Amino acid sequence: MTRAWSWFFSLVAIGTLALLVGIFVWQSLPVWRHEGWGYLTGTKWFFRQQEFGAWPMIYGSIVVSGVALVLAAPFGMGAAIFTAEYLPRAPRLAVKVLIELLAGVPSVVYGLLGILLLRNWIYDLFAPFDPLSGDTLLTAGVLLAVMILPTVVTLGDDALRAVPAAQRRAARALGLTRAETILHVALPQARRGLGAALLLALGRAFGETIAVFLVVGRQDNNLPERLLSLRPLLESGQTLTSKLGGSETNISYGDPLHWAAIVGLGLILLVLTGALTVIGTAFGRRSDA
């Protein structure tokens, strides 16, 4: 009986997930038929003209998460090194608890702080560069950086602590200083876990909806001429998540092609975040006995 119930509930859970993926694939079929691979590479999204290209949004998501990671990684890693290597047990736990608590701050609160504070700071700070407004990819990236910072610190700390103490003792016995031990022994040994931490944080940034929606500007089709230019950082943009959280999702249900295009964005998001999470977890799996 117990066994049957366990399997039943497990299958309900797994079945629901399979259903989720299935629905996203099935409901987005019309747009794949309509656009083919152009759906992924197309640079224009004009729903009234039935033209659906998701690339500007994929680009936006990548830029925003990339900025977040670039900003959060140094601070997060530094903080993780500090908690893992320098703090004695009790303060370390206290800091970890604090950081984890702060990791739970809801995204809508971040969004609020973003529109009412961060937006104007960025607008004023970068005024010499003539941004259009305070809603830019950079603003969203900075906000996301603060959001994923706790994740980087916590997972980074875990990764460093997973390196056996014996390794550090051996290094010190050989005469290395604390810094050298950390840089040449602990960090390299923890690199898988650290890499996983960064990938998972990236995945989280990629999937964030509400905070990004409020500050990214929600401007479609705003791709730069040169792919690697920095200008888009100071321009408004659109990400996969900000589009999904916006008004088109509400109004498109009656139109099969438009709805398929929206669901298609969800599918792309699913695949990309799923991939990031799987790779990140597998990467760090080595330390899993």
Next chain:
Amino acid sequence: MQNRIVAALSLLSLALATNAETLKINGSTTVNLPVAEAAEILRAEQKMEIQVDTQGGSSGGISMLGDGMVQVGMSSKPVSAEDRAKYPNAAIRETHIGEDAVALIVSKDVWEGGVKALTKQQIKDIYESRITNWKAVGGKPQRIAFFNKEPGRGTWEVFVHWVYRSPKAAPQVSFPEVGGNEETRNKVAATRGALSQLSSSWADGKKVFALGLKLEDGTVVHPTTESIATKQYPLSRPLFLLTNGEPAGGAKTLVDFVLGERGQELVKKHGYLRLKDLK
């Protein structure tokens, strides 16, 4: 035992009956202001169950009414033939409850830089990105930061109707988007060279300023109560409560209230024109 069954059934039917009476409303954030307050009054005085939401703006109101998910839709634009065709089973009936106007608002620096009115052609050029700097229309050199209203918003459709005659004829453009009225006002107020479409009652003349429209004969019309009432200001738009067929039951109570003295006062309180103000 029988008593218990009867008791249970009557409780059930009471629950179902009261459920049937829940009045659901959805639609435009513009119309929402007086209607939400009217709903509060009706809830308090007549113990009605009313649920109000603003998902999807005017289009959301129409589509949810058409889908049968709400009994009353709020719209700040007339229901088009296309909208009606999408919902053949619903006889969408518009009840006019007031009038509002769409203003083109600018930030303080633009207003004080000398731009106080635009012609339709200039607006078209800005919308299609042929003009990208305020100096081309008489202002100080500053990039035009145009915030376009989200698709589906009544405000946007009214704007596009005037400039292009229909949403279908409007070219596809890509500007940063804004959603509700408050977001629009905040973003325009906080950005240099900003321009957007906004309900005229929200242009307070302190944070954001309503431009006048230069008509073909050269006169400049600002959105004032007078010019909206006489329809001299061309961007006026009716505020509607939409129902499926004639309003009945809870919907009728709401509609009657909003059309009555107190309801119309609410309309005026939120900056719109009452029916009797129109000429």
Next chain:
Amino acid sequence: MRRLGDFLLAALAGLCALVSVGILVGLVFVVAQRGAPALSWSFFTEQIRLVGAAGGIFWNLVGTMILLASACLICGPMAIGLALVECVWLRGDRSRRALRTVLYTLNGLPSILFGLFGFIVFVQWLDWGKSWLIGGIVLALGMLPTVSVALIERLKAIPASYVEAAAALGLSRAQIVWAVLLPQAWGGLITGSLLGLARAAGETAPIMFTCTIFAGATWPRGIVESPVLTLPYHIFILAQDSFDPAVGAKLWGAALVLLGLVFFLSLIALPSRLKMHEEANA
């Protein structure tokens, strides 16, 4: 020279830690400072009036509580089932790894996808309209990895000797589950659920299409067409659509209350988590 390097690294790392903690504590402080003026007895016990400019957030709190309670109840059995299957019933490392991969992947999925899923299946196909139950289901799905993993960890931490002793006494596997494993793992279930709830309480994206509206809902009647008011959605809408400066303080007040709720849920899970941490390291 090497000593300088030592000092530099420590200083840099400490600086990073300070900045990290500082930013995060700072933002909580900002919310607290702006939101505190709005907190009063009436804020908690009244309903919203004037599109958020007056009144309080009573029904929003009620709605959020309803969603959390139903999410917890729906998630529980599934998490227990998954944990038991992983630890007790499944044979072979590969299937166990597969299950855990599924769980971790699920954990990384953006919550808006669950919201869309709920919208398609329940709001549209099953024609439920907006309903609190859909919110519960969607949030339960989001919580599932957190609770399952917490349970699995807890089950793993049960000393093998307990299980062996029970087996030696002749108990069947099912009996071992009920007599030994579940009582010990109960703490893990509570802790995992609290953590999952802390995350679920702040979610906006999955609930905005499926179960919440802005004004007018009180106690849900029945399942179909029964939305609720919620705290995160309230904040989200007002952040874009408030019309009155008076809304300002109330908006921050609502944000502060939401923060408080999330922190509270995380904190009560803390003693139990610390204990498990101790036991794991012992």
